[in-house]
Amino acid sequence: METLLLYALFGLFAALAIGCAIAVVVQRNPLYSAISLIGVFIALAAHYIMLAAPFIAAVQIIVYAGAIMVLVVFVIMLLNVEEAEHRPARLRFLVPTAILLAAVLFAEAAFVIYSVGDSPYSSLDTSAPPVGLTSSIGISLFTEYLLPFEITSILLLMAIVGAITLARQASISELRRAAAVTITGDNAEAETSGFQSAKSNEITPVRTGAIN
Amino acid sequence: MIPLAWYLALSAVLFTIGAAGVLIKRNAIAMFMCIELMLNSVNLTFVAFSSFFRDVSGQLIVFIVMTVAAAEAAVGLGIIIAIFRNRESLDVDDASILKL
Amino acid sequence: MNFDNPLIHAGLQFLGIFIAFNVVLMIVAYTVLAERRVLAFIQGRVGPNRVGFGGSLQPFADLLKFIFKEDIIPDKSTRFIYFIAPIIATAAALMTIIVYPFGPVIHIPFTDISFPLVITRFDVALLYVLGVTSVGVYGIALAGWSSNNKYSLMGGLRSAAQLISYELSLGLSLVGVILQAGTLDLYSIVEQQGKWGGLGWFILRGQFIGFIVYLISAIAETNRVPFDLPEAETELVAGFHTEYSAMKFALFFMAEYVNMFTVSMLATTLFLGGWNGPGVAQFPILGLFYFLGKVFFFLFLYIWLRGTLPRFRFDQLMNFGWKFLLPLAILNIIISATLALFNII
Numbered sequence: 001m002e003t004l005l006l007y008a009l010f011g012l013f014a015a016l017a018i019g020c021a022i023a024v025v026v027q028r029n030p031l032y033s034a035i036s037l038i039g040v041f042i043a044l045a046a047h048y049i050m051l052a053a054p055f056i057a058a059v060q061i062i063v064y065a066g067a068i069m070v071l072v073v074f075v076i077m078l079l080n081v082e083e084a085e086h087r088p089a090r091l092r093f094l095v096p097t098a099i100l101l102a103a104v105l106f107a108e109a110a111f112v113i114y115s116v117g118d119s120p121y122s123s124l125d126t127s128a129p130p131v132g133l134t135s136s137i138g139i140s141l142f143t144e145y146l147l148p149f150e151i152t153s154i155l156l157l158m159a160i161v162g163a164i165t166l167a168r169q170a171s172i173s174e175l176r177r178a179a180a181v182t183i184t185g186d187n188a189e190a191e192t193s194g195f196q197s198a199k200s201n202e203i204t205p206v207r208t209g210a211i212n
Numbered sequence: 213m214i215p216l217a218w219y220l221a222l223s224a225v226l227f228t229i230g231a232a233g234v235l236i237k238r239n240a241i242a243m244f245m246c247i248e249l250m251l252n253s254v255n256l257t258f259v260a261f262s263s264f265f266r267d268v269s270g271q272l273i274v275f276i277v278m279t280v281a282a283a284e285a286a287v288g289l290g291i292i293i294a295i296f297r298n299r300e301s302l303d304v305d306d307a308s309i310l311k312l
Numbered sequence: 313m314n315f316d317n318p319l320i321h322a323g324l325q326f327l328g329i330f331i332a333f334n335v336v337l338m339i340v341a342y343t344v345l346a347e348r349r350v351l352a353f354i355q356g357r358v359g360p361n362r363v364g365f366g367g368s369l370q371p372f373a374d375l376l377k378f379i380f381k382e383d384i385i386p387d388k389s390t391r392f393i394y395f396i397a398p399i400i401a402t403a404a405a406l407m408t409i410i411v412y413p414f415g416p417v418i419h420i421p422f423t424d425i426s427f428p429l430v431i432t433r434f435d436v437a438l439l440y441v442l443g444v445t446s447v448g449v450y451g452i453a454l455a456g457w458s459s460n461n462k463y464s465l466m467g468g469l470r471s472a473a474q475l476i477s478y479e480l481s482l483g484l485s486l487v488g489v490i491l492q493a494g495t496l497d498l499y500s501i502v503e504q505q506g507k508w509g510g511l512g513w514f515i516l517r518g519q520f521i522g523f524i525v526y527l528i529s530a531i532a533e534t535n536r537v538p539f540d541l542p543e544a545e546t547e548l549v550a551g552f553h554t555e556y557s558a559m560k561f562a563l564f565f566m567a568e569y570v571n572m573f574t575v576s577m578l579a580t581t582l583f584l585g586g587w588n589g590p591g592v593a594q595f596p597i598l599g600l601f602y603f604l605g606k607v608f609f610f611l612f613l614y615i616w617l618r619g620t621l622p623r624f625r626f627d628q629l630m631n632f633g634w635k636f637l638l639p640l641a642i643l644n645i646i647i648s649a650t651l652a653l654f655n656i657i
Contacts, residue, residue, distance in 0.1 A: 005318075024246065030245075070446070159286045
């Protein structure tokens with residue numbers, strides 16, 4: 001009974017994930033693609049919960065669905081690109097080749113799954129404690145994986161600086177003035193004005209789109 | 213429990229759809245989203261292995277992949293906005309020369 | 313009864329969710345009435361007092377009115393998104409209710425049944441709350457986009473920018489409590505505040521700055537005065553829900569008040585000791601009343617603020633969030649980390 005329920009849940013969320021993933025590719029409107037992608041993320045979070053990894057599931061929702069996709073939706077709304085993609089003609093004669101290669105790929109994947117045969121049905125080492133809880137992740141993150149953690153934080157810092165540089169388009173004098181402010185204040189101010197300058201510059205296409 | 217191979221198969225399907233999307237799509241934001249889809253399918257395999265081998269490393273790698281994805285989103289969307297400002301288009305074929 | 317059977321367990325959980333949702337929706341309905349009466353009192357008016365005794369049936373009259381109004385769909389709107397946007401907003405608002413501990417372990421007299429007044433407990437309850445709350449942004453942003461109305465679009469864009477900005481301070485303000493409690497499970501966080509005769513609340517144990525930052529960001533997250541820029545009626549007609557009418561508008565309205573309620577519950581749980589208070593150890597049922605009393609205090613605070621404060625300008629809002637609130641939240645993390653490291657409180 002419980003196993004049946006587990007399989008039913010797996011089927012449900014796998015179908016949701018695959019369906020939404022296909023919709024991401026098939027939809028012409030980027031906003032529809034974005035919403036479908038959020039569906040994929042939520043389905044995968046459900047899979048993570050079923051794999052006894054609740055922390056990763058929660059972070060998946062917070063980071064992917066709550067932060068990254070909000071930014072994407074924000075940019076799509078800001079740029080207001082609704083026009084359907086025009087498909088270039090050069091793709092036409094590539095379609096049969098693509099189908100052929102896809103068939104080869106499917107055959108290959110089917111062979112791999114077939115030849116691997118029995119995969120484990122449950123955890124290999126059932127005596128070990130489960131690993132998905134917050135404390136176990138925190139402990140390894142700050143002991144064994146401390147160096148990757150620090151490198152990731154430097155990566156994030158670089159991303160902040162890069163995003164501000166791209167969004168700002170400021171003159172040298174403005175940058176000098178901003179450099180005089182303290183570091184925290186600098187980031188905050190630059191990010192804020194980045195938002196505003198992005199808005200004020202992009203308002204024109206938004207308006208014309210609304211009128212059309 | 214669900215067999216491990218099922219998760220791997222699901223992940224492979226998602227990855228293929230994402231890769232196909234990157235090749236088919238011409239809209240920069242849509243391509244970006246397909247890349248996110250591929251990253252997510254890889255995350256699924258990591259979590260599945262981590263759960264089956266009772267080893268926390270897989271989940272930590274997922275954690276770091278998510279951070280990289282967040283950084284990628286910030287910079288990538290900044291680049292997309294900069295391209296759109298200069299070209300009034302999100303089509304990647306329009307942005308084929310190496311300057312803005 | 314065998315509580316270990318998964319089906320019975322699931323059934324009991326569904327029962328608990330059903331009861332909690334209905335109670336919360338009733339409270340929300342009466343919060344709307346209370347808001348109208350209290351605002352009227354602040355402004356020297358009477359407020360709605362005709363339906364039922366002293367206006368007590370007004371929420372149901374409003375509901376009937378919403379149901380029977382004509383549902384207008386803009387001609388050039390994006391249909392599908394226009395339909396799902398209010399559903400996303402309401403569902404995200406309601407979904408967080410299941411993790412809040414409403415009271416301690418209650419023993420039913422003359423039986424041997426005793427259970428805690430919480431629907432479910434899990435390891436990452438606090439992260440779940442943050443995640444579901446952040447999904448609620450889509451309701452507003454998509455509503456603004458799909459209406460194909462420039463006021464709606466501006467409201468949606470503003471709200472997306474505002475919610476992203478204040479979500480940071482909100483999340484960081486909670487880190488202090490997490491550091492002191494050492495867990496993300498809301499039930500054990502409440503249990504840890506039971507010291508000092510039921511007064512060991514985290515707000516009294518070094519989290520005062522965190523509480524202030526949380527309160528301000530929470531008001532901004534729920535789009536209430538003085539942060540109600542997404543629906544600033546003097547600039548944007550009605551913001552993101554300009555084009556919504558009848559039941560769809562009611563869903564947005566309900567989502568806003570449910571959000572107020574859940575945000576107040578989170579403040580109570582994390583900072584004001586949840587159901588803890590003097591005398592709860594002897595009479596556990598008292599905990600439920602303490603909990604609801606604290607939540608009602610926050611709801612009253614919301615209404616009070618609405619009757620008192622004017623609205624921010626958009627640049628003031630952004631400056632305040634990024635230049636004041638965020639550094640303050642980081643300062644609070646440093647202080648709490650020091651407190652937790654040396655085990656001071």
